[in-house]
Amino acid sequence: METRELVSEKTIGRLSLYRRLLSGLLAKGRQNIYSHELATLSGGTAPQVRRDLMAIGYSGSPSKGYEVADLSESINSFMDNPDGTRGIIVGAGNLGRAIMAYFEGRRPKLKIVAAFDNDPNKIGSEICNCPCCDMAYLKTTVAQMGISLGVITVPANRAQEVGDKLVDAGVTGILNFAPIRLHLPPNVYVEHVDLTTSMEKVAYFVQSNKDSDVAGA
Amino acid sequence: METRELVSEKTIGRLSLYRRLLSGLLAKGRQNIYSHELATLSGGTAPQVRRDLMAIGYSGSPSKGYEVADLSESINSFMDNPDGTRGIIVGAGNLGRAIMAYFEGRRPKLKIVAAFDNDPNKIGSEICNCPCCDMAYLKTTVAQMGISLGVITVPANRAQEVGDKLVDAGVTGILNFAPIRLHLPPNVYVEHVDLTTSMEKVAYFVQSNKDSDVAGA
């Protein structure tokens, strides 16, 4: 009935980076910035920056470029849910705990509010200011706290089962760190962070560079 | 002089996933697999799987599909450096240690062999069977141990400096977890894993789904 994905996934990813860079500039008192400067900082090109900002309907001025504070605020209001987004994490192992520490207090509108695990030693403890709960309480917690986002940091063999439980509980977006592809209904947005693949890609391109190095230097 | 990037970055990423899935199948005694089955497992499409395998010159048979063991081995010999790839990690904080634990013993041809940090309490200790060394020894270690890959898990404000040091030491591939874009020479392959962006993307698409839910259910 209505248009879907007005703004592409890639553009959303870059907007997330832009606003982070803009916060840094703002903290340094920077007032204006040109597309080519933001391009350099973000590792992109000037036309790409302009296209991305066009996508959210933001306009700069040919003389001053973009206003840092105003643009930053525009990206925020475009991307953030005004009511905030609450997430939970399932799997309080090494990676899960590191992710929690990493995100703690990073964005005011986006918070991980609880962890889940099936290890009795962890259940009942507090991790990064979040209670670690029994999996049995997942569904009620999601309902009661208005959780819409789930992070999966369990081993591969449990990931699909956890994904199913999250969806059943009502979560509509998942960040999956398990090294498999989840099979979930199409209305659920899943972002896969595949650390093994990332690492192996680097290893491959290191390897494939070897040959050209002979000519290079 | 010669062609660069015969096989695209995206295809390499999927090949990494395919071989992981194939290992699992192999362990279960599976002998053959069709492109559409591998597609389902990898979250892709059958023609895409066939294209990817075409890229590495692998052929199946119309009757039996692909041989699991043989295909797995073909991807290995295509992707892996026969002499193995050694990497180091810089930044032994929560995330760095979790990454080390995650990769430990995952691939025989790809190993993290040392960690680096500037915290005197960590230097000299052992993390996941790796020595944690002083940054001062980075350059000599890279040279002596034949390191070609670096993982960066330091805070944003130190990441560029660390990237420069890695490149200066001779590393040609970097996996960067710091939430900034590194500025490095073009012969160095950099893969950015931007956890903040990944999370914010999920939050955005959760948010943008809200409207269509009204019609959905």
Add this chain to the structure above:
DNA sequence: TGTTGTGAATCTCTTCACAGCT
């Protein structure tokens, strides 16, 4: 019948190039 391998078509994203503005 059901699969692979692949040229051709399609779709998506990026870059070019320039009018319009200051």
Add this chain to the structure above:
DNA sequence: AGCTGTGAAGAGATTCACAACA
């Protein structure tokens, strides 16, 4: 002179569709 905003062109990646085959 140097920027933004954007139509048009270009590049890349994906999907289609079908010949060849078992």
